[in-house]
Amino acid sequence: MNLNRRNFCKLGAGAAAAALAPYHFALAQTEDGFLEIRAQKAEQSLYPDSPKSTIWTYNGTTPGPEIRVKQGERVKVRFINELDEPSSIHWHGVRIENAMDGVSGLTQNAVKPGERFEYDFVAPDAGTYWYHAHNRSWNQVGRGLYGPLIVEEPYPTFDSEHDITLVIDDWLLDQNGQFDEGSMGMIMDWSHAGRLGNWITVNGKSMPEIDLRAGEPYRLRLINVSNARTLELDPNRFEAKILAFDGQPLPEPISMPYEPYLLSSAQRVDLLVIPKEGQDFVLEELSGNKPFPFATFRVTGKVNGAPSVPVLKPNALTEPDLNAATTHRSLITGGAMGRMGNMTYKGAPLGRQEMMQSMQFWAFNGVANLPEQQFFTAKRGETVIIEMINDTAWPHAMHVHGHHFRIEEREGSTIDEGRPWKDTFLIGPSQTTKIAFVADNPGQWLLHCHMLEHAAAGMTTWFEVV
Ligand code: C2O
């Protein structure tokens, strides 16, 4: 990582690693079947032996409680906002009913301080999802408002001992190892790569150690909840295979055909690991000069015969029909070192000065930040192709709400994620990418960069399915 991690690494080497508690939470469940999720401030240590930071949490910790339901079951959550700014919860990757999508300002009004909102929806697909604040997300997610949402297969797969959720966050800490308040909302981050951190936590812990038994198959569910950090990982170093991307299982587990593997903000990957006898391994982030280890796996026991690996079945998604598709083009412009072109914000032209004042630096088709007018309208059931042209000097992590899509075509950059179902895709600088999906979910859906400072600084638009 091209950041100043030096001070931290020195400290970190001697710090005792925190053991990872089994990642399953008891939820406060009320008599009417609703789980209560309270957004509230809390104190949590983010760096070994450092003073605690005041962060924003769901039910007192970041990540918030792991919500687990079976495929097809209702998720019922009573959200209670105990913060002093409005908020809402978005269920990332769930092909949800529009009114439950949790987007403040589009699918609902933000829930005011002291108020509550009931979410009640069916989770149609099994897999690894997550939930997070969707109002001023750059601030609220950046301060810790997120948690895992696991939708279990209705058939037996990995049991709870062999199913491990790893919520990975990239924090920007100050010299005391505390949350760096002063660096929130910086023009530099909003117009460049987003707010990048200098310390990684897993399930809110620093350098956790996780015990695994040799020869037994494990499912590791990696969720990148960072505001902007694309994690560079190499699952081949411990011979892991890919079971699923963004919650959707592959027809069969594959080895990553290239390295490093890029896991952008909001993306998930489920790994299949069968630890070898006596071979401990680490998860490391590889973008810097030196690998940055952030979780250790200790392998104990002896291999006992051949493992029987559970098989995941693909979810029932409708394949796009490319012969009868409507294409919508979106040109991404702006950002530092880019051509700003003619951009408008709230109907008025964005000059240099307005840009700085409104903190708007990016646009889709020349329009910055959740325009009145939708990007396009699709008829329910129609196949839509979105052609994204990234005319900026930066990579972006584009997220489509309410649908999963396939990447159909890429050109102009080395980023290649293959053709699996996804809800968030990376697009490299100067890259053009075509994604396709069946617009089968009626309502108004957000389409935005999940580098949350970019989303706030203009990279947010929406489409409608009628
Ligand atoms: Cu993960 Cu618009 O969100």
Ligand code: CU
């Ligand atoms: Cu972006």
